[in-house]
Each structure stands twice: as structure tokens, then as C-alpha cells.
Amino acid sequence: RLVGAIVLGGLALGCGVALTATSAWLISAAALHPPVLTLMVAIVAVRAFGLGKGVLRYAERLAAHDAALRVGADLRARVWTALVRLGSAATARIRRGELLSRLLADVDEQQDLMVRVLVPVGAASVVAAAAVAGFTVILPAAGAILTVGLVCAAVFAPAATAWAARRTHRRTALARANVLTRAVEILEAAPDLIAFDAAHRYNNELRDADNRLGSLLRRTATARGLGAGLAVLAVGATSVGATAVGIAALGAGTLPGPALAVLALTPLALAEVVAGLPDAAVRLLTALPAARRLAELEQLPTPAPDPQVAADIAPATSLAAESVAVRWPGAERDAVQDVDLALPAGTRLALTGPSGAGKSSVVAALMRGLLPSAGRILVDGRDTTGLTGDEVRRGVAWCGAWTHLFDSTLRANLLLAAPHASDGEVVAALRRAQLGEWLAGLPEGLDTALGTHGGPVSGGERQRLGVARALLADRPVLLLDEPTAHLDPPTATALSTELMATTRGRTALLVTHHPEQTPGLPQVRIGSAPAAMAPALHNRPGLG
Numbered sequence: 001r002l003v004g005a006i007v008l009g010g011l012a013l014g015c016g017v018a019l020t021a022t023s024a025w026l027i028s029a030a031a032l033h034p035p036v037l038t039l040m041v042a043i044v045a046v047r048a049f050g051l052g053k054g055v056l057r058y059a060e061r062l063a064a065h066d067a068a069l070r071v072g073a074d075l076r077a078r079v080w081t082a083l084v085r086l087g088s089a090a091t092a093r094i095r096r097g098e099l100l101s102r103l104l105a106d107v108d109e110q111q112d113l114m115v116r117v118l119v120p121v122g123a124a125s126v127v128a129a130a131a132v133a134g135f136t137v138i139l140p141a142a143g144a145i146l147t148v149g150l151v152c153a154a155v156f157a158p159a160a161t162a163w164a165a166r167r168t169h170r171r172t173a174l175a176r177a178n179v180l181t182r183a184v185e186i187l188e189a190a191p192d193l194i195a196f197d198a199a200h201r202y203n204n205e206l207r208d209a210d211n212r213l214g215s216l217l218r219r220t221a222t223a224r225g226l227g228a229g230l231a232v233l234a235v236g237a238t239s240v241g242a243t244a245v246g247i248a249a250l251g252a253g254t255l256p257g258p259a260l261a262v263l264a265l266t267p268l269a270l271a272e273v274v275a276g277l278p279d280a281a282v283r284l285l286t287a288l289p290a291a292r293r294l295a296e297l298e299q300l301p302t303p304a305p306d307p308q309v310a311a312d313i314a315p316a317t318s319l320a321a322e323s324v325a326v327r328w329p330g331a332e333r334d335a336v337q338d339v340d341l342a343l344p345a346g347t348r349l350a351l352t353g354p355s356g357a358g359k360s361s362v363v364a365a366l367m368r369g370l371l372p373s374a375g376r377i378l379v380d381g382r383d384t385t386g387l388t389g390d391e392v393r394r395g396v397a398w399c400g401a402w403t404h405l406f407d408s409t410l411r412a413n414l415l416l417a418a419p420h421a422s423d424g425e426v427v428a429a430l431r432r433a434q435l436g437e438w439l440a441g442l443p444e445g446l447d448t449a450l451g452t453h454g455g456p457v458s459g460g461e462r463q464r465l466g467v468a469r470a471l472l473a474d475r476p477v478l479l480l481d482e483p484t485a486h487l488d489p490p491t492a493t494a495l496s497t498e499l500m501a502t503t504r505g506r507t508a509l510l511v512t513h514h515p516e517q518t519p520g521l522p523q524v525r526i527g528s529a530p531a532a533m534a535p536a537l538h539n540r541p542g543l544g
Contacts, residue, residue, distance in 0.1 A: 001067035002114060008060035009123030012053055013273050017131055019049035020269035021262050028258035064119045068111040075107045075294065082298045087369045087389075089303040090329055100184060101177040102293055109283075109290035116283050120276040124154060127273050131266065139255055141245040142263050149238025149267065153231040153274040158281035161227030165282045168219045173289055175213040182206045220282055227278025232271060239267040303329050304371045306388040313387065315395030316379040317345040317476040317507060319366055324375035326361040334373055335361040341524045343509055345476070350518040351511045357527025359511045363481045366509075368392040397475035401485035403466030405457060410439075411446035413465065417473040426472065433468035434498040435461065460491040467499065478508040484517060492517065 026042040079102060083091055091099060128150045136143030186193065186202050193199040246263040249255035255263075325337040336358025343349050353359050364370045365377055368389045377384040384392050397417070405413050414426050421429075423446060430439050438461060442448040450457055457465070463483050470478060483499060484492035496517035499510065510518050515525070 001063055001070070002118065005060050005064035005067060005119050006122035006126070008056050008063055009119050010126035012056035012060050013123050013127040014130060015049045015053035015056060016272055017127060017266060017269045019046060019053060021134075021266045022046050022049060024261035024265040025258045028261040032257070060119070060123075064115050068114040071114060072107050072111045075110055076103060079103050079107065079294060079297065082300070085302055086300055087303060087364075089364055089369045090300055098177055098181055101180050102297060105176060105180070106290035106294050109287040110294070112283050113287040113291075116276065117280040117287065120280050124273045124277060128154060128270070131270060131273075135242070135263070135266070138259055139246060139249055139263065141249070142242045145241040145245060146238055146267060146270075149234050149241070150270065150274070153234035153238075153270075154277055157227045157230035157234060157274070158277045160230055161223050161278040162281040162285055164223035164226055165220050166285055168216045168223075172213070172216040172220060173286060175209065175216055179206065179209045179213050182209055224278050224282055227281065228275065231274045231278060235267055235271045235274065238270075239264060242267055301329075304368050304389060306390075307386055310388050311382070311386060311391060313380070313382065313391055315476050316392060317395060318380055319343040319477060319509065320378040320381075321362065321366065321372075322376045322378065324362065324365060324372045324377060326358065326365045326370055327373040328361070328370070336526055337374070339375070339524070339526055341509075343477070343507060345507050346505065348503055348506070348508045348510070348521050350515060350521040350523045351509060351526070352515040352518075352523050353513060353526040355513045357513070359513070359526065360481060362526065363398075363479065363511060366479065367396060367398060395475055396477045396479050397470040397473040398479045398481065399466040399470040399483055401482040403462050403469070405450050405462065405465065407452045408450065409446065410442070410448050410450060410465075413450060414469055414472055417469040421472055429468045429472040432471050432502050433464045434494075434502075435464050435468060438464075459488075460495060463495055464498070467502065471502065476507060478503060478506055479511075480508065481511045482513070483510075484512065484514065 022042055022045045026039060026046060029042070030039060083099070083103075132143055132147050132150065135146045182202070183206060186199075186206060190199070193202055243260070243264040246255055246260040250257065250260050320342045321339050324339040325334040326339075327334045339358075339362055341349060341351065341362075351359055351362060361370070365372050368377070368384050368387070371385060379387060379392055379395070411423070411426060414429065415421060418425070426446060427436075427439065430436060439445065467480070467483060470480070480499065480503075484495050492514070496512075496514075500518065500520075503510070510521065512518060515523055
């Protein structure tokens, strides 16, 4: 598709140049009043080139954008696959705005690389070579002058643009990512920023970051203008030079009169051919670092690599940890050590400890997001190092401290856990999560839209929806990680009571730093002080 787009682009540009050359010859020849039949071929050619330029340009845009959009879709799928492979253990340390920048802006740069760099450069090269060959046939001296002019316009001008912009292009990419990161943080943390009277300061910081980005973009635009001016200057000088040698050849009798008009006017048409090359040079400077960032993301090592051969086991029904220590990627010491717990089928267990003690680290190891740095994690008696992450998680329904809600209906958000569930099963899960009365009060029931990130839904309702989603999944093991985090005490107490009733008779692990919320459950307590280097995954919504 890309080659086809380059060919179509070359033909479209070639039609433009040929239209100018043929028109120049036709007007000059017609001034001599020859028999009209001698002009018919040129007349038809002018019409054909005029129509062909528009049709071929349209076809080139279709082909180029089709290729670019396909590449963009493939790249975004690869980036998303890389993020899933890395899991929250690796992505927790990367700001969400930066991840979003890689998923959107860096992929867009690769699309621009195809549409605004590869296609224009390829098409311009084909047309420039054909124009030089044509001028050489008409007058070798004019062909030499055109070659020099095109080298200046198509090589030196883009190189000068790249030289002028190279100092700012890397800073521009970082500044753009910084603006996007700050914007995402402000949008997601708006209620907290307003509550703590910090919104004004964060808005000012975003404005300063945007001003810095604008300054860098203006420098880049200046470099592009410089390159475009040099290209126009080179084309104009080429036209003057070709006209001068054409006049000399006409005086010597070696050049027909109408051909002089072709030599004088055709270089002006080549301005369209080289016009996009300075911009292409700048975009190339931006696209290459973006490609390197995407490659670096794909090359990050997986914190918990899967074995080459899957064990093909049944969904897990029990979990156990034996003297487990967990270390996060890049950390110098373990986040938690010497953890022992056993969760046989049909039993419940509370994993408690102060905030930051390493409970989420243990959860990450139990779900095989991380491999233990010491000890063993067992699933139905099998060491998880010999199992794939999908095999371990296939039997686990997980609900974290932050339930992500998509801008869709209540039904669609719950069906993520069980796509083929009936409305009756969805309603039953909501009732088991103590949301029956809330559902009855919704204006459109399961078809009620939850809004962007579930904005109209309260914190307690959001957490209950996460529990309902986990229950609807109907996995053998239920793992609830800090389901009452960030809730006010009355709401947290009410939700804890509901969870104790909901999980009765099930295999369930409840993670909490409030052991009083799990009365009657056997407890495993870890840590007496916050664990070092353990990212607070439960305090932020992650892409996973």
C-alpha cells in the first residue's frame, strides 16, 4: 500500500509538472500560428494532465492514509500488548500521561512518518529524476542546472531545516508529553485539587508547561519557514538559470523557440514537488525518537515471564504462599519478606497490615504480576513459576481499590466480567453486592449511562460495582484488594459488612489495613512499617 501511494503521489506530482511544461509549449507554439492539428496532442495532454492530477492526488491520499491507519492500528495493538505483558508491576512507576503519550502521540508520529515523510520524499524523488532526464534531453546544460537546483531545494534546504530544528525537537517531544501528563493529572485529580485549594497552582504549572511547548513549536515553525524559503529561492534561481542557458541556445540555433518556455516555466512547477520536504525533515526528527520510545517499551523485560510451555491446568481453587519475599522491578531490596498464608478451597482469609506494609505486593505475587524473589506461591499445590499468568488468573476474580468504569451503560461495564451473562445474572450480581435498591432507582435500569469514568457514581457505589463485576465473573477464588480504600468511615463499614455476607462460603482473600472490618476471619498480618520501594498501586488507577 505504501509503494502504491508513492507511485500514485509521483504520478500526481508528475501530472502537475507535465501540465506546466505542456501548457508552456502549447502557448508558445500557438503564438506562431501553426496548423491546429499540430497542437491537438498538446491540447489533449493538457486536459489529461489537469484531470489526472486531481484524480491521482485523491487516490494517493486514500492509499497513503489507508496504509498509515493500518500501521497505526497495528502499533497501538502492539503497545497495548506490551503494557499488558508488563503488567502493573512495571507500568506503576510510569506516569499515566506518559503512557498515554506513547499510546497516542508516539504512534501518531509513525503515521505522520508514512504520510508526510516517506510518501512525499519517494514521490518527489521519482518526479525530480524524470524532470532532470527530460531537461537533459531538451538541453544538457539546462539538465545540469536543474540537477543543482533540485539538490539545493530537495537536499540542502531540508538539511538546513533539520539542523535548525534538531536542538528543539527532542525537547518538544518531552514538553508535549509533560503537558499531556499534567492535563491528565489535573482532570483525574480535580476534586482533590479543589478540596485542598491546589487547583490554581496546578493550573499555573500546566499553563507554564504549555507556554514552554508553544515556544518550542514556534522555533520549529521558524526552522520550517527557513527551509521552505531556501527551497523557493533555489527553485527561482533554477528557473532563471535554465532561462539564461535556453536563451543562449536559442541564439545559437540549437533550441526551438517553444522549448525556451518549457525551460523557463517548468522549474516553477517543481516548487510543489519540493515544498513538503523541509517539513518532512522536521517530522523525521520527531518520528525517530518516538519510534525509539515505542521500541524501548516493547523491549522492557517482563517482571513475571511466562514459561515456554503452558501447563494447561484447571482454574485455580486454592492459593498458598510459603516464606514469600517480593521485590518490585528496579528496587534494591524486598518490599515484603517471609509471608506465609494458606487459602484452601471454600475458606476465607484476611490479609492485614498498615498502609504501605506490602499487602499489594503480596497480591501482585499471588496473581503472578511479579515472581517472588524468595519462597514459593502455590496454586492448587503447583508452583506458579511453572504456570503462565493466564493460567493463574483464570481462576481468580480480582477487585482492587479502584474500579475503572467506562463511559458506557451499567450493563456494558458489568459484562466485561462475563460477556455472555444474561440480564438476570447481572441483576443478581448487583443484588449480592447490595446494589439492588440503587439499581431500582436508576432512570433506565441497566441501560443507564455511567458517564466519563463513572463520574456520577459515588465512591461506595463504584466499589460495589467492582465487587459485583468480580462476583459476576464467578471464578473459584475471589481476591478483594483494599475494597474500602478512600471511603468515608460509614461507607467503608457498610461495604465491609456487605462483603462479609457476600463472601460467606466462598474461597476469598480480603486485603485490608483495617482488620476490625473483617470480624471472625482468620488473619495474616504483615509488616509493622511501610515497605520500601513498593508502588502504591491501590492509590492510583492503572491501565491494567
